[in-house]
Amino acid sequence: MHKDIIIIGAGVVGCSIARELSRYNTSILVLEKENDVSVGTSKANSGIAHAGFDAKEGSLKAKFNVEGNKMMKKLSEELDFPFKQNGAMVLGFEDDSIDKIEELYHRGIANGVEQLRIIRHDEILKLEPEINDQVQVALLAPTSGIVSPYEMTIAYAENAASNGVTFVFDAEVNKIDRKGHTFVITTSNNQTYECDTLINCAGVYADKIYELVANKEAPFQIIPRKGEYCLLDKTYGYLTSHTLFQTPTKMGKGILVTPTTHENIIVGPNAHDEESKEDVDTSIEGLNEVWNKALLTMPHLPKRGIITQFAGLRAHAKNYDDFIVGYDKDVINLYNVAAIESPGLTSAPAIAVHVAKEVAEKLNLSENKNFNPVRKGIPHFAYLSNEEREALIKENPLYGHIICRCEVVSEGEIVEAIRRVPGAKDLDGVKRRTRAGMGRCQMGFCTPKVMEIIARELHEDITSVTKKGHESFMVDKR
């Protein structure tokens, strides 16, 4: 199969670039080693649309962060994914915190962040009464937001697919050869794909992909930097409406406490560099570290409210503190989008526009007149009005059959999630798209029912249903 452009990696970076490139007349293929989009870094992160005061002035991080933040609202409406501009605070608890807060304030101003304000104890507690009374000072960033990272990625992917982008899953790239200027890519499913332009969006594997192309060590080494999180039940959503950061100290960057777009509270992450690019196990020590540090922000954080824990890997570049975005200096027609660690999620929309423009200019692509920027999400029964619910059930009675009781997810939503392109193929895929299993019983009741629906919709035996692809079978073969 030959395509003009192949993108390796279906995380938020790969999917957003695919969508932005589909604005042009060209052929695009996305190769992904897993069986779904958004299963690496893009699914397990803080889900923050950062304001942009953190990154160094003049860096790509600062530029794309501020741009991405400004794009997020319109984008979330266009692509119909959850986003809320809830505002953030960086909290200072020590006498010298004010110095650090002022530094962040000035950096934010320099980066073009709007509405920043330094506030004191009383105002902080008036805004968020559950914060530790010891707080002295805070940077208030009203433009900071929260976003559902996997729903954003899925939205990008669906919109890309509907504008002609092809996705191939379970296709780990094993070999990349050159035939003249053409890239010849061999994948784990023993297929070969050819393209003229290769965009490397492989996340923590970006260095490995580079090595496959260039046959030499990558100029950038990606160190997987693990972050662990605890997620609290929605009952505790009242704890904060703002995203609460801690002032970085000598002891580290601090732990955030934030609401999610679905009104849970998320606590994390810590940061530990890992050897393995696959290891997303949580550890007792790590989870304790996260929790104990979070108690500084909120001393009464209820441990009994935890419903799940998880870890994600950030794609951190060794000895380099910025995003790597651009055509490769040595390998012709290879475009690297690497080291997209925080604020990568916020930056992705702006990075995508930038990359698409550069690639389109170089390839002299014309505008795709049929491009449709709008994607409608799956209707979420739980969030609809009664009138909307009634209309939906009339149209499709499956919306009247509730499968996940904790999150009130109907069979109609699950079927839709499986039938979309790219669609859910397993329990986790259904979960990310519909929230079935995201609630307080964590799939206790809905597991057997969702398994049944997946098997029915994909015409496979129920024993073939997996949790997350590969060999993650839920039950034994008969």
Add this chain to the structure above:
Amino acid sequence: MLHHRLVIIGGGPAGLAAAHGAYEEGERDILILEREEHLGGILNQCIHNGFGLHTFKEELTGPEYASRFIELVKKDNIPYKLNTTVIDVNKDKIITAVNQEDGLLLIKADAIILACGCRERPRGAINIAGARCAGIYSAGTAQKLVNIDGLKVGKEVVILGSGDIGLIMARRMTFEGAKVKAVCELMPYSSGLNRNIVQCLNDFDIPLYFSHTVIKINGKDRVESIVVAKVDEKLNPILDTAFEIKCDTLLLSVGLLPENELARTCGVELSRVTNGAIVDESMMTSMDGIFECGNVLHVHDLVDYVSEESTNAGKSAVRYLNKSISSRDQVLEVKTSNGVRYSVPQLIKKDTDYTPIQFKMRVSNVYKNVEVALLVDGEKVAKKIKQIVTPGEMETLLVKEDIVKKIKAGQNIELTLVKRG
């Protein structure tokens, strides 16, 4: 909007008994709403026997026990809706429910009985670190997959938690050809019934590790092994006692939580100890005309007690509808002390009209040779002698009518344990 005098949310053992109780008390306008496709609730997947020894004086399987009550409800011609999920109950007792046939249903009820049961605590709630792979099930989910769906959950199994479901599943998985390598229990005692330890573990030589817990799950796609460690008196794992067990399945039987989402949305006051509503002796909650019974109120270990409690709730709801119930303006709190963790009911109405009262309670530790006693202003008015009481077995104390009638407003009422000898 539809209207019914009494709506019962949940068609499991609690809802069925409440419905029949209400019918016996003379009520004819009852509706049961059940989210699953059959009446009977979790009993349907409990295909082992041991149910009904108290109620029917015989040993029944779960489905058999359920069918006795389903038959009563059918004989009473009490209407019910299946596959119908209640998504909201408000303060005006307007219920929003949904199903495929009727679409969205709005039902105004004069009285509501919440009988929605409980759910299992998930892995996240007990903070087990490690991988998030396939092969980790709560015991009840595995029970459903095996008993209802006829599927094989795994070959080599470790079970965390020696509650009844965990014990029953140890035997069930063995019958299915799986090797149950260990049952681990965080506490130094089992919270399950003793007969289940004998019949489900000992009979099959399944080792039971007290004061042990799972500290890590290993595996990429599916569970490959788990790490178990001994815990100290504060229940913290002692890391240098850790050992690994190879397995492909981990079943969690780590406690049940009353499912009180609906109670919460309509403003019912909940107990932090039971996670269920705070009720008086009529099983009425803090919301006028809203009652609770069964595992949504507090987790029971015998379904017989659920049936009994729910029958009472059903009858009470009808007395409420007929205005023959005293008001809840003034209530006496039933205090608990000296090892009694909680009592249901937690309150007695000042002019109590339900007599006798069956107090149900759980203790916080294992105690030997004690009296379970009710004190009124320090004076022992009712007692029951027990050789042993354990947190795993619910205790009951029946307080007779003549004693209940003597209780006056302002008196101090206390359920306690008194050491004998």
